[in-house]
Amino acid sequence: MTAPLIDPFARAISYLRVSVTDRCDFRCTYCMSEHMTFLPKAELLTLEELDRLCSAFIRLGVEKLRVTGGEPLVRRGIMTFFRAMSRHLQSGALKELTLTTNGSQLAKYAKELADCGVRRVNVSLDTLDPAKFAEVTRWGRLPQVMEGIRAAKAAGLKVKINGVALKGFNEDELFRLAEWCAAEGQDLTFIEVMPMGDMGNDYRIDQYWPLKDLRERLAERFTLIDLTDRTGGPARYVRLAETGQRIGFITPLTHNFCESCNRVRLTCTGELYMCLGQEDRADLRKPLRTSTDDAQLEVAIREAITRKPKGHDFDYSRQTVAGQMPRHMSHTGG
Template sequence: MIQPLVDPFQRAISYLRVSVTDRCDFRCVYCMSENMTFLPKKELLSLEELDRLCSAFVRLGVRKLRITGGEPLVRRGIMTFFQTMSRHLDSGALDEMTITTNGSQLEKYADDLYAAGLRRINVSLDTLDEAKFAQITRWGRLPQVLRGLDAAQRAGLKVKLNTVALKGFNEEELFTLTAFCADRGMDLTFIEVMPMGDIGNEDRLSQYWALTDLRARLAERFTVTDLPDRTGGPARYVRLEETGQKIGFITPLTHNFCESCNRVRVTCTGEIYTCLGQEGKSDLRAPLRASESDVQLEEAIRAAIALKPRGHDFDYSRQRPDGQMSRHMSHTGG
């Protein structure tokens, strides 16, 4: 029996989020600077190395794998990775493989993703207003994403929209987004903006919209029932009784969810971050490349898990973004 991955606080690690690229075809204002400096391609793990790394985690007990970026679908040849990793779904070693995407490439890849064994995807979408979408993504085009959503649903993928709650930006779209998802049979999860990376002229504190307030606004129009559902991630869910739809809340600021954290993140260069909201990291690329055997790699994974902290330090309560991370969200992979 292989000893499972358990951190110092007796939390079993069963969920791995892997960034396959730091590049993206959008420049969302809460995620990136407009003029980003990306990593040299030679520093990125190859697709074969990503396969070997992810497979080691699966062998050590990871049951859910989420592929992130940047925008993962802009990585050249990425479908080869999904196709080869699908063997772990076929064998039953992996319960789920999924992806978080901005939706820009779904029109092209939705059928291939379904064929590789994906059944659920997360699509980041913060507004249904075309002008505001161009404003917040800087480079994105809403019609392209909406065509991608259509393609994903036609392919048989269950879609969940991830919406970052941004004060003064999408507050008035709360019920529009909710109705859009109800009409399309999509789940919807709201996320509090987190203090990650230098985003130029944008002010984190002015962007922050507490989800306690958002939920209270929903309750003015709907009967909101708490649900016990968990999908392996940090979201807490409610049902809107009048529509029957499920709404999720990811609340790193108003409700710290660290006590049940079951996940770690690996960057496209092979760094493992055991907490999104801490700077601590360990290198997995060197042991991965040191030997064709996975012994050193597995030892390095276990050593990293042994350093996993109790939780993050994100805090806006003193009217400043305490716990701010120097790295961008796109570096860690969400």
Template sequence: MSAPLIDPFARTIDYLRVSVTDRCDFRCTYCMSEHMTFLPKRDLLTLEELDRLCSAFVRMGVRKLRITGGEPLVRKGIMTFFEGMSRHLDGTSEAGRLDELTLTTNGSQLDRFAQPLWDAGVRRINVSLDTLDPDKFRAITRWGSLDKVRRGIDAARATGMRVKINTVALKGFNEAELFDLVDWCARDDLDLTFIEVMPMGDMGDGTDGTLRLGQYWPLRDLRTRLAERFTLSELSYRTGGPARYFELQETGQRIGFITPLTHNFCESCNRVRLTCTGELYMCLGQEDMADLRAPLRTSEGDAPVEAAIREAIARKPKGHDFDYSRQRADGQMSRHMSHTGG
């Protein structure tokens, strides 16, 4: 086993988020432009190259692997990648052992892929869902079908998979649905995490109601709303990611909060993000990245790849600079969320 990955601030890096495609069958307003120009296929890592890179990270101490996109399940042949990665779950792989193989999805393809994912060892997934109103869902995704997503969630639950709903808190869009979302998740035994909208990609000009600054709903305000009906008790429960979890005592359900703006979690950051072109971003909110595709494609052995990974981790910054507090989007990233991976 290689030495573990430790960044300059003594944080152990044991969580890798991997975007397997920049393509998606939705165009969510806070993630993509409506008319996206996608990468040519020749620029993408092959599934075999993604396997090789991920296996190198596992060998270097990564214990949690989350597959993202775009929408990961639209990539042709993606199940061969999941099936390959599953060998790291049982500890028989020479590259080491994963504690968890999971994914974040929009749910549109889950009715087809839920059972194969379960068979590959996926036991827990995140589904991005911001509204329970079909018309609003179609508007924010630009053409998605809420019914299809809900069928996919049901298919995942039928396998025994644990489903967590990820909801971006959007002022003026889903504020009025707060308790509807909570009640639905309680009724269907779904975990729920709220996320603050981040200043990335197309910030909008306000003409279509998608001005990002106007959408920002601080989760401290959302929690205050929840406390009007529920008693919230903080939990020690963690999944390896940035969410802080609370229990609603009246229902017993678990609610997560990801707060990159009001209470950033940088001091405990244990993750890096790999794009579908082999760029490694050490921080979601910084532009610095390392090219892993070049050493991957120019070497037969993995020593140059591991050296490039270690050099990148040595540059991991202390944190990001996201801030809306001065009525402007400080720390804004020009790249779309779909480029880095959700």
């Protein structure tokens, strides 16, 4: 049982993204409905159960743990979980503990996160325009997020901005976002919008801005130097010669990056998705609750990894949608 987790395509699974809640204080249009029906709290794993599950993955070779949601920092008592995971950093078993957040609660928790060993955070931010921010998040306030970013940096956390590329929405802010991040010393990663959740009849085709087009726009003003940097995720990076900053591209639609996928996703109810873009999943809550011994749980984890597919089927290339997922992004974890 000490052998590492290797999937059918010889990829070592070393990265776990764990959603601690499906709830969020924003309602981003590409992530969830405005009037969401959230899971009953009784269905969620307790923080102690999440600790046990994540600890099992760490024993089996996971070295990077990213905490997601929903918005992870709205979960009651969430710092108890971060403090528990910090013991794996101290032992050396876990190389990185990090999170993806909308930034709304960072002013409250940044220092405590840093004290738990978190060294960097990803903040989702698609626009620097307060009115457009309110439009895309529905419930969000840009000044609150900016305050959170400042608090994170004051606490010593490295901030990376994640922006979803949305045609007709933030195309005109491409250079503004890049230049703001450069001035703030922040990396910036763009993400293609994915066909997940409630999409209506057009499945977000009208919102889809291919990152190859975005990259060409960037190259009109900046010199792009391709980098071999890898951070354990799907992003591919360039450096802008004029500013020295790093720009990442996550391209699930224009470029399938699945050949190097090293990650799986655990939901707040104990479902393990071996691929974001496939519906196959494994129930880890049952073996978790069947026995206080982890033997059955580890067997279930290993069996799930044998079903990890080669890749997803997302495709907008023919102006029709393949591979769309009916579940919301917030269910699986952002």
